[in-house]
Amino acid sequence: MFEKLVYFLKKNSDMFEIYSTKASILNIEVFNEKTDFISESNSFGLGIRVYINGKLGFASTSDQRKIMECAKSAIKLAKVNKKDKDFVSFAKKEKCKNLVKINKNLLEYGPKDFLKFHREFISYVKEVDKKIKISSSAYYKIEENVRVINSEGVDLEETNLKNIFDSEAVLERNGRKEALDVSKGELAPINPKIGLDLGKRLINCFNKNPVVSGEMQLLLHPEAVANFFNECFVFAINSENVQHKKSVYFGKIDERICDKKFNIIDDGMTRGLFCTRSFDCEGIPSKKTLIVKNGVLKNFIYNTYTANKEGKESTSNAYRTVETLPIIDCNNFIIKPGKKRLLDEIDKGLYVRGLIGTHTINTATGDFSLGVLEGYYVEKGEIKFPVKNVMIVGNFFDMIKDVELGKSIEHCFCGTGGFYVPELFVPKIKVVGKA
């Protein structure tokens, strides 16, 4: 459908790039255990970048009738823009292997399958306690076709299929109310058994007690670990932030930045992982990048623009919507596991799974003071009681300098969706509780 557009852009620009998406989304929402919203949506999007006489222009549209107008806007913008000496080229053509296999069961999954799943999910939750209510759930099945065409010979197309499920369970006991969420993103239909774990976690939330302010040990559940790394670490290894000296890791390549037990990889190419794709949003075939080796910073993550600026190759980390320029974000973010069972390490401390306010973490500096939503007081390796009205305070980049890593990794649906991280033990954290 883009022949005419390609012809026009070849004639009127020095270099160009077309990024287009076609998405169909099934969205079902459940309220008080009954479905109350079903929507099907089909959307198209097109983003065009052009380079003319050393200058860049970019325009986007979601209207299929306005493709040529969109190209003309991009050209007009390039003409009024200033020269960009750091721009070298759009992605060069490279060999690209197909890394994505669509799950057939998910492809055929429709509203009726979801309703069956949800009934089973509810019965698993209620297996723990009949009085638990599912107050709301939301389900998205997203099928997205992406195509990248550019003047350097790239012409790639791929379809991705994912589904996402969120749910909140509420339980009232003796006038006290507690609520907990579960959030999953998968490439195959989701297993309703996750309801069992949600129910078990919820009944453990009762009889919350405060703890006394002071310093103690901290064990973070993989979900809390993923949240921290997504808010701070991904910002700090983003090459654009580094080039603009916004990152604390500016100038720190080959230096120790964290505990030497850390080995961290950005992986866009291992089949079956949530963020795996054959190529990124600029048409760069997916890669695997070593970020941290034994606590030493080895690499940042790049798109073509920031890579060209340093004479390097893109690490295939371009993400975008049609409306935005390619930004840099992580693919599957993997922290290799350690060897210990960490709960046993706690003499006196907190085990924290859910935090409130993670988006208030100071991304650039790493300073945080967060509320604990789901956390337990632990003594001598044994969970004693759930905590209430407690804050943990500290600095992320200091915190990861001395840790222990848990012995297994979990997939956490956070950020771009593919965090594969273990538990993290921190020997000392400031806790604000009761006086």
Place this chain on the structure above:
Amino acid sequence: MKKWIRYAEKKGAEYVEISSVEGRGTTIELYNGKIRELSSRFKVGYGVRVLYKSKFGNAFSNKEEIKNLIDKAIKNSKVMEKRSEIASCKAVKKRFYTKFKINPEDVDYERKIKDLVYVDKLRKDYRKVNTLKISYFDGTVNHRFINSEGSELFVRDIYTVFVAWAFAKTRNKLENFMEIERGRCGYELMKKSEETARYAMSKAEELLRAKHAKGGIFDVILDQKLGGVFTHEAVGHACEADLVLNNSSSFSKKLGEKIGSDIVNIVDDGNLREWGWTPFDSEGVLAKKTYLVKKGVLLNFLHSRETSKVFGAEPSGNGRNDSLANKIIPRMTNTYIENGDSNFEEMLSEIKNGYYLKGSAGGQVDTAGGDFLFNAKEGYIIKNGEFNGIVKGVSLLGNILETLKNIRLIGNDLKFSGGTCGKSSQGVPISCGSPHILIEKAKVGGL
């Protein structure tokens, strides 16, 4: 469009809504004077919602294929389990327009770039600022709404946004400060760009000198921005009728009860031409001024037509979605605490040992449990009624019901600030407002 309403009714729909949104806009971003992005965008979308045999069905596309959307919406409604009713509303025919002095579309790109480059050059006055990111967005959105009751509504909405994000650095310290100016207005907003950028840069430098706050229980004064976020996070969300209905609000059984101190009055009003201006909501209901709390008593919740019916309340114009593809749910518009009668100096003199907390770095609330957390951008130590140094990274943790009772003084200097509110993965523009407020015995987190 009207012929499609008749088509849907013929197919058996009891109620039909057809909406369209057409938006266009410009983005310009500068990093230390260099243009990072210069772009234009054009968006279009069509949405249909039907009530068919008392069940809702929805469909969305960015192609104008209304017949197809109606067929899909009816098909989808058949899988629904819940039966819905909606509160009755009078048919309205009305058009609304943003008030502006200079239409951003009449200002050419060259001029916009020149104005931003001018602001960027102010960097030279701030020696420790090593990076300044300036973003400019403008846009025009035409939103049309018709329904089978005969309502025909239209709004042409124009907005302008300016963001300055400054990073300051010394040898071993890095700080940053972001300041945003935004309005449902035209290019005249850019008159404030110099002041906004200067504020961000001077604060980033000042934070380099800031120490971490000492945590504990303190009396605090919140400025208008943070007071606004408190109102929004702690009170507004818990008043959303859908959360009340499924028992995930701590206000669920509290209507008519005293929940705060006598001086607290809290309002939501989509008519105000602030960032949350919503002259009619996504269901075509006109905006209304709603008292959530009056003299400390919980009076009303925020409603969509569906929740209005359940509660027997009048629709309040709070049924919103962020895209025509998404579910309409009760949302806030412009939510604020009304002015009290204290002045700032008086409040300050009341505090022996506490903090003055300014600006918002975000917040979150667990509406069911009632715990909230929000983070201040700047904090100042108060000792015996006087400022005693700047602190950083301060956040406030509290429980809604406890904190509302601990509001002791309310200022007479109400101000609004805009933002995007996230709920159920949907982000809608809102504003929140407050005068300065004094809260006793607040839990402050710090190192």
